[in-house]
Every structure is written in structure tokens, then in C-alpha cells.
Amino acid sequence: MLAMAACGDDGGSMEVCDLAGVERALSRASAGSVVELGACRIEGRISIPAGVTLRGRGRDATTLASTTGAVVTMSPGDAASVLEDVTVESAGDYGLLARGAGAVEIHRVAVTASRGYAFGAEDVTGVTLTDVEATGSTDASNVAMLPSAPAREATATRGIVLIRVGSASLADVTVRGFAVTGLYADAGRLEWRGGGARANAGTGVLLYRADAVLADLDLGATLQRASEDTFAAVVAEGAALEASRLSITSNASFGILQSEASATYTDLRASDNGSAALWVQLSDRMEITGSSELRDNALAGIVAVDSSGIRVTGATIAGTRERTRVGDDMTAVAIGDGVQLVGSMSDVALSALRLEANARVGLLIDGGGGTIDGILLDGVDVSGSGDALGVIAQASIVGPDWDSGVTRDAVTAANDGAFTGTLDLASIVGPDWTPPPDGASLDD
Numbered sequence: 001m002l003a004m005a006a007c008g009d010d011g012g013s014m015e016v017c018d019l020a021g022v023e024r025a026l027s028r029a030s031a032g033s034v035v036e037l038g039a040c041r042i043e044g045r046i047s048i049p050a051g052v053t054l055r056g057r058g059r060d061a062t063t064l065a066s067t068t069g070a071v072v073t074m075s076p077g078d079a080a081s082v083l084e085d086v087t088v089e090s091a092g093d094y095g096l097l098a099r100g101a102g103a104v105e106i107h108r109v110a111v112t113a114s115r116g117y118a119f120g121a122e123d124v125t126g127v128t129l130t131d132v133e134a135t136g137s138t139d140a141s142n143v144a145m146l147p148s149a150p151a152r153e154a155t156a157t158r159g160i161v162l163i164r165v166g167s168a169s170l171a172d173v174t175v176r177g178f179a180v181t182g183l184y185a186d187a188g189r190l191e192w193r194g195g196g197a198r199a200n201a202g203t204g205v206l207l208y209r210a211d212a213v214l215a216d217l218d219l220g221a222t223l224q225r226a227s228e229d230t231f232a233a234v235v236a237e238g239a240a241l242e243a244s245r246l247s248i249t250s251n252a253s254f255g256i257l258q259s260e261a262s263a264t265y266t267d268l269r270a271s272d273n274g275s276a277a278l279w280v281q282l283s284d285r286m287e288i289t290g291s292s293e294l295r296d297n298a299l300a301g302i303v304a305v306d307s308s309g310i311r312v313t314g315a316t317i318a319g320t321r322e323r324t325r326v327g328d329d330m331t332a333v334a335i336g337d338g339v340q341l342v343g344s345m346s347d348v349a350l351s352a353l354r355l356e357a358n359a360r361v362g363l364l365i366d367g368g369g370g371t372i373d374g375i376l377l378d379g380v381d382v383s384g385s386g387d388a389l390g391v392i393a394q395a396s397i398v399g400p401d402w403d404s405g406v407t408r409d410a411v412t413a414a415n416d417g418a419f420t421g422t423l424d425l426a427s428i429v430g431p432d433w434t435p436p437p438d439g440a441s442l443d444d
Contacts, residue, residue, distance in 0.1 A: 019044040026052065031079045037062045037086070045069050050077025050102060056086035059110045063087045070094035076102025076124050084108055091115055093152070095134070098124050099442070106132055113137070113156040118175070120161045120442045127168040134159040136177035138201050143179075143223040146201060150179040150225075157181070159200070162210075163440055164188050176200060179225075185210040186440050192217065196247075197232075201225050204251075205233040207241060207261075215244040224252035229275070229429070235261040243268070244290075248277060255297070257429060258283050262309075268292040275323065276300040280344075281428050285309035292316070298323040301358070302339045303426045308346040308374075312339070318356035325426075333424035336360035338382075342425050346374040355382040361389035362412065366425055367396030376405070383409040390416045394423060 017040040025035045031051025039061035046064060048054050054072075056062025064071050064086055071090045074081040080103035088095045088111045095111035096119040098104045103126040110133040111118040118134035121127050136156030138146065150157050159175035162168050162185040170192040175182035182197030187209045196218030197204035204219045212235075219232040230252040235241045241263040248255040248270035255270045255277040262285035269292070270277035277294040278301070280286045286307065292315040294301040301317035304310050322336030336359030341348065345367055355362030362382035365372055372393055382390040390412025391403055408416060 017042045019046075022046060026054070031077070041065065045071060045073070047073045048075060048081045048083060050075045050081050051079030053082040053084060054086075055082075055084045058085050059087045059108065063089060065089040065091075067091040068093075070097035072096050074098040074104045076100050076104050076126075078102060080105045080126070080128070082107070086110075087112070090118065093117070094120050096120070097442075098122075098127070101125050103128070106130075109133075111135070113159075113178075115154065115156055116152045117158045117161050117442070118156070118178075119159070120163075121165050121168070122163040122442045123165075125166045127162065127165050129160075129169070129173050130171045132170075132173045134173075134175045134178075134182075136179065136200070138177050138179045138223065139199065140223060143201050143225060146179050146225045148226060148228065150201075155179045158184055159197070160184070161442060162186070162188060162190065163442060165190075167191075170195070174198070175204075181206050184208070185212065190214075196220070199223060201230070202228070203231045203234050206231075207233070207235045207239040209238050211240045213242045214246060217245075218247045218249075219255075220247060220249040220251060222251040222253075229253045231255075231257050232273070233257070234259070235263055237261065239263075245269075248273065254279055254429070257281075258286060259429070262286070264289065265292065266290040268294070268315075270294045270301075271296050273297045274299075275325065276303045276426075279303045279305075279426075279429055280307050280310070281305040283307045283309075287311040287313075288315050289313055293318075295319050296321070299325060299335050300337045300340055300426070303337075304339075304341050304344040304348075305426055305428055306343040308344065308348070310341070310344060310348040310350075312349075312353055313351045314353075316354040316356065317358065317362075318354070320358040320360075322359040333426070334360075335424055335426060337364050338362045340364045340366075340426055341375070342366045342427075343368055345370065345372050348374060349376040349378070350380055351376070352379045353381070355380065355390075357384060357388070359388060361392055361423065363391045363406075364389075364423055364425075365391075365393040365396060366423075367393065367398075369395050369397075371397040372402065373399070377403060378405040380406045382406065382412050384412045384415070386411075387415060388412060389419055389423075392416060392419060392423065 165188040182200040253275040267290040338355040338358035
């Protein structure tokens with residue numbers, strides 16, 4: 001069954017279409033129907049029934065717009081509610097909205113939002129997005145004017161929000177220009193391949209209690225509101241992440257923050273971030289595998305605080321710049337380390353690791369006065385210049401062969417042998433987001 005909603009002419013004019021006619025076509029459609037839109041602009045809110053496809057003539061030809069509520073509300077069902085080949089312009093609460101059990105699909109759609117969220121899904125069984133662009137109103141020219149807690153009523157705060165979505169599959173999806181978070185997933189499962197979250201303020205991607213697979217994503221250029229920390233990605237509170245070929249570049253402060261979570265990073269690329277490329281805290285598993293490179297970051301390549309199950313194999317960490325950071329206790333610390341392990345002495349293995357030209361020290365281990373027997377160093381090569389240190393274990397009980405798996409160049413060997421001081425340490429990072437309760441809602 002094919003239901004036609006006539007709007008525009010065959011020449012592709014951008015005249016305003018008859019919203020009432022579109023609504024009639026959708027109300028008469030049944031599962032399997034396709035409602036086709038012409039090359040036109042439709043002003044008003046539209047609801048797509050379960051199992052029905054609403055299809056435009058392309059993002060450059062068909063536009064759906066509203067200044068209130070949700071521009072398009074999609075009703076999940078056993079057969080998916082589908083939106084294809086349109087641009088959505090939202091000045092209301094949502095560009096696209098889906099709630100309840102069932103499936104929704106969005107293909108070849110661009111959403112621009114000046115307020116609220118570009119797309120929100122809550123308690124939906126399955127979400128599929130392919131070739132989707134979500135764009136907010138924040139950029140480098142106006143980010144300094146944002147308040148510390150931007151309100152969704154005043155600006156576009158989040159791009160894609162997935163709350164308790166059973167399975168979300170994203171392919172070639174890009175999110176940029178949102179004031180709080182590019183993509184936020186709370187519980188459920190997410191698989192996102194291709195695209196990325198770039199030039200959002202605050203946090204690019206926030207995974208909270210979610211299982212996620214992220215691959216071939218560009219997570220970069222996160223913008224800073226006032227003096228607050230920014231994060232290309234936050235993996236937190238029981239989230240489990242399998243990440244491949246992420247590019248974490250040019251973020252105002254942190255690359256990835258992993259807090260009370262588990263993750264594997266394969267072929268990670270992280271460079272020119274204003275703070276650590278990867279900060280791990282209170283976590284029981286973090287693995288870096290493949291050919292990973294963390295270069296030219298400030299503060300640190302990797303920091304692990306009060307964590308275990310740390311595995312770093314085959315990585316290069318180079319060119320870390322020293323930076324002074326003021327912690328939550330207002331204590332200023334100057335750090336420029338390749339790797340720093342603080343209170344992370346259990347089930348740790350660093351293997352085939354190259355540490356090159358890191359400003360302060362290649363690897364710093366602080367044992368808190370205890371033994372570091374739970375740390376294996378195997379094939380760790382470290383080099384530096386000037387007064388850079390190589391591999392230092394401070395406040396630690398060490399055996400005579402604790403660093404037998406380390407090869408130092410002449411400079412770092414001499415500096416390490418003469419070093420008698422104590423180096424500043426990292427501490428727990430408090431991100432600028434408040435985790436929601438288990439019963440979180442899009443309306444929160």
C-alpha cells in the first residue's frame with residue numbers, strides 16, 4: 001500500500017505544503033505503507049504511526065519544521081516507524097522523539113536544533129540510524145557565552161539521547177554543536193560505527209550504565225564552557241566499552257574519562273588534547289591493544305587512579321607536555337607524564353610500550369607506601385632529553401628486579417639514577433555532569 005501526500009511540484013519548489021493533507025495520509029496509512037513527500041517545506045508537528053514510512057525527496061529538498069514540542073514523533077512498533085530523506089528543523093523540545101516498546105528507523109536525515117534535543121528515544125526496543133547528521137547551535141564563536149548549566153529551553157543541549165534503548169545501531173552518524181553532550185546513552189546497548197561527535201561543548205559522548213561498541217569515530221575539538229573540564233568521551237558507572245580506531249584529537253581538556261567502568265581500546269589515536277588523552281579511575285578493567293598512539297597531549301598520555309586490570313600493549317606514548325592542573329581540593333599539580341599509575345598496583349601489565357620525549361617522566365608509579373609486585377613491566381622502552389625522567393617508582397616497596405623489563409636511554413638512565421625527589425600526582429576527576437537516577441527520563 002502506498003499513500004501519497006502531495007506537496008510541492010515536480011520542479012522541486014520550496015512552497016509550504018498542506019500539513020493537513022500529510023496528517024490525513026498518515027492517519028489512513030497502515031503497517032507497510034509509505035507516505036511520500038515532495039520537494040517542499042512543512043511547518044508543524046507530525047506523528048508517524050508504527051510500521052509506516054515517511055519519505056522525503058532528500059535532505060536538500062524536503063524540510064519538516066516546528067517551533068514547539070517534537071517536530072516528528074515516531075511510534076515504535078513490531079514493524080518499525082521509519083523516517084527517510086528529509087531535513088528536520090527544530091526550535092522546540094525535540095527534532096525527533098520516540099517512546100515505548102518497538103522499533104524506529106531513521107535514514108538519510110539531517111536534524112538542526114536551536115533548542116532542546118535533536119533526537120530522543122526512551123524505552124524503545126530497537127533504534128537504527130544511518131547517514132544521520134545532528135547539528136546544534138553552539139560553536140567556537142558563542143561557547144563562551146553559555147552558562148555553566150545550559151538549559152534545554154534556551155539552547156540545543158544534547159544531540160542524541162538514548163535512555164534504556166534495548167539496542168541502538170548507528171552508522172555514519174555525526175553530532176556537533178550541542179551545549180552539553182553530543183550523544184548520551186543511559187543503559188541499554190549501543191553500536192556506533194562511522195561518523196563521530198565533534199565540536200560539542202562539555203562532553204562529546206557520555207555512556208552511563210550502557211554496553212557499547214564504538215568504531216571508526218572522530219571524537220574531537222570538544223569546546224570549553226568557561227573554565228570547566230571537557231571530555232571527548234565519558235565512560236562511567238558500570239558502562240562497558242569495546243572501542244576500535246577512535247580518533248581523539250584537539251579537545252579543550254580531556255580525551256576519554258573512564259570512571260567506574262570497563263573498556264578495551266584497539267588502535268586508539270589521541271593527540272593534541274589539553275589534558276590527559278585517557279584518564280582511568282575507580283575501574284576494574286582497561287586494555288589498550290593494537291597499534292595505539294597517544295602523542296602531543298598535555299598533562300599525560302594515560303593516568304590510572306585507584307584502578308586494576310590495566311593492560312597496555314604495543315602502544316606509543318610520546319611528546320606529552322607539562323601542564324599545571326588545579327584539582328577539586330584546589331591544589332595545583334604540574335604533570336607531564338607518559339603514564340602515571342596512582343593507587344593502581346593490582347593486575348597491571350605494560351608490554352611492548354614505547355615512551356618517548358614526555359616532558360616530566362615516561363612512567364611514574366606511586367605505590368602509596370605499598371608493594372608494586374602486581375605491576376608487570378615487559379619491553380618498556382623509554383627515552384627523553386634534558387632533565388626528563390624515565391621510569392620512577394615512588395612511595396613504593398620494590399624488589400631488586402622491579403624494572404628489569406625497562407630499557408632506558410642514556411639521558412633517562414642518568415636522570416633516574418640521580419633522582420631523589422617526589423613528583424606531583426593526579427587525583428580523582430569530578431566530571432561536569434550529574435548522573436541521573438535509575439528511573440531517568442527524557443523529561444528530566
